[in-house]
Amino acid sequence: MSEVFFILIAAITIASAIWVVFSSNLIYSAVALLFTLFGVAGLYVFLYADFIAATQVVVYVGGILVLIIFGVMLTNKIADNRISHSSRPRFMAGVISFFIFVLVMTVIFTTTWHTGEEQIATATVNTIGEMILTTYLLPFEVASLVLLAALMGSALLSRKKHG
Amino acid sequence: MDNLTSYLVISGILFSLGIFGVMTRRNGVAILMGIELILNSASLNFVAFNRFGGMHRLDGHVFSIFIIVLAAAEAAVALAIIINLFKNLETVNVDQADSMKG
Numbered sequence: 629m630s631e632v633f634f635i636l637i638a639a640i641t642i643a644s645a646i647w648v649v650f651s652s653n654l655i656y657s658a659v660a661l662l663f664t665l666f667g668v669a670g671l672y673v674f675l676y677a678d679f680i681a682a683t684q685v686v687v688y689v690g691g692i693l694v695l696i697i698f699g700v701m702l703t704n705k706i707a708d709n710r711i712s713h714s715s716r717p718r719f720m721a722g723v724i725s726f727f728i729f730v731l732v733m734t735v736i737f738t739t740t741w742h743t744g745e746e747q748i749a750t751a752t753v754n755t756i757g758e759m760i761l762t763t764y765l766l767p768f769e770v771a772s773l774v775l776l777a778a779l780m781g782s783a784l785l786s787r788k789k790h791g
Numbered sequence: 792m793d794n795l796t797s798y799l800v801i802s803g804i805l806f807s808l809g810i811f812g813v814m815t816r817r818n819g820v821a822i823l824m825g826i827e828l829i830l831n832s833a834s835l836n837f838v839a840f841n842r843f844g845g846m847h848r849l850d851g852h853v854f855s856i857f858i859i860v861l862a863a864a865e866a867a868v869a870l871a872i873i874i875n876l877f878k879n880l881e882t883v884n885v886d887q888a889d890s891m892k893g
Contacts, residue, residue, distance in 0.1 A: 634793055638801050645805055648824055649812040661824050664805075668831050671801065674793065675842045680834075680855050687859050692827065692866045699820045699870045703877045721814035729807035736799045743795060744845010755849045756856070764853050771860045778864035782871035 634674055641667030654700045658693065665689050676749040679756055798839035805832035817884040819873040823866060834858045 644663035651657045665688045672681035760768050805828050812825030834855045841851025877883050880890075 630793070634797075638797070641801065642804050642808075645808045645828055648828065649808050649815075654818060654821060657821060657824055661827065664828065665831070668805075668835060671798065671835060672838060675798070675838045677838045677842075677852055677855070680838060680852055680859075683856060683859055687863055688827075688831075692863055695866050695870050696820060696823060696827075699823070699873055702874055703820065703883045718815045721811055725807045725811035725814065728810055729803060732803040732806065733800070736796060736803060741795055741843075742845065743843045747842045747846075752849055752852060756852055759849060759853050760856075763850075764857075767857060771857060774864050775860065778868050782867045785868070785871035785875050 630674075637667050637670040637674070641671065654704060655697075658697050658700055661696070662689060662693055665693065676747060677752060679753045795839060795843040798835065798843075802832040802835045802839070805829075805835070817886055819869070819876065819883045819885050822885065823869050823873075826865070827862065830858055830862045 641664055644660040644667065647660035648657050648664060651660060665684065669681045669684040669689075672678075672684060809825045809828030809832065812828065813822050816822050816825060837851040837854045837858070839851075841849060844851075873883055876888055880888060882888070
């Protein structure tokens with residue numbers, strides 16, 4: 629049963645990721661990105677990462693995707709949100725990214741990965757909170773500074789110019 | 792199916808698709824979507840190795856949270872830049888923003 633769900637979620641993730649990249653309408657791309665992000669959240673559930681799955685849904689789907697859709701709406705007229713492609717760079721990009729794909733697959737299937745005993749499914753929130761405030765305290769504080777800088781920077785960039 | 796290799800394969804496919812999107816798209820927002828795909832694949836790898844790599848801690852999960860935080864910051868700044876570009880040049884195609892080209 630869980631096998632079927634895994635294959636279904638993986639198929640949805642990859643199919644909508646393909647749609648994100650190949651769709652010629654930006655709104656369709658954004659909607660397909662919604663399904664990709666939900667699919668990745670489902671894969672996190674399969675990896676016993678309950679907190680990450682919830683964060684993925686809240687931050688990506690609730691925040692970043694809404695921002696992206698705002699960006700599409702603000703920068704395109706609804707009538708012509710088609711994207712222009714030129715074909716020659718597209719072919720070269722296909723070759724390069726296919727080469728990268730083959731390279732990654734070769735590495736995945738030829739390396740003997742170190743796999744230890746599998747994790748058991750437990751609630752991860754307690755441990756994550758403890759680790760953020762002990763081992764990863766400095767990166768946590770730096771992340772808050774980065775967020776503050778991003779907030780101020782984007783407010784500064786998008787305000788109206790005075791004179 | 793539920794083993795390390797299948798997660799790595801999914802992540803590799805997402806990564807290559809993201810690279811392809813970043814290279815082919817000319818619209819700034821569409822490039823941003825490709826970058827989101829790449830970041831998601833990296834984050835998926837971290838969590839997959841955390842589950843199957845025989846770790847007793849959750850370092851992969853914490854790294855994944857930091858990736859999500861940086862993705863949020865990056866999306867906010869990038870969209871501010873794109874909207875500014877649209878206000879100044881009336882286009883969001885990144886190859887037309889070449890006024891500094893000699």
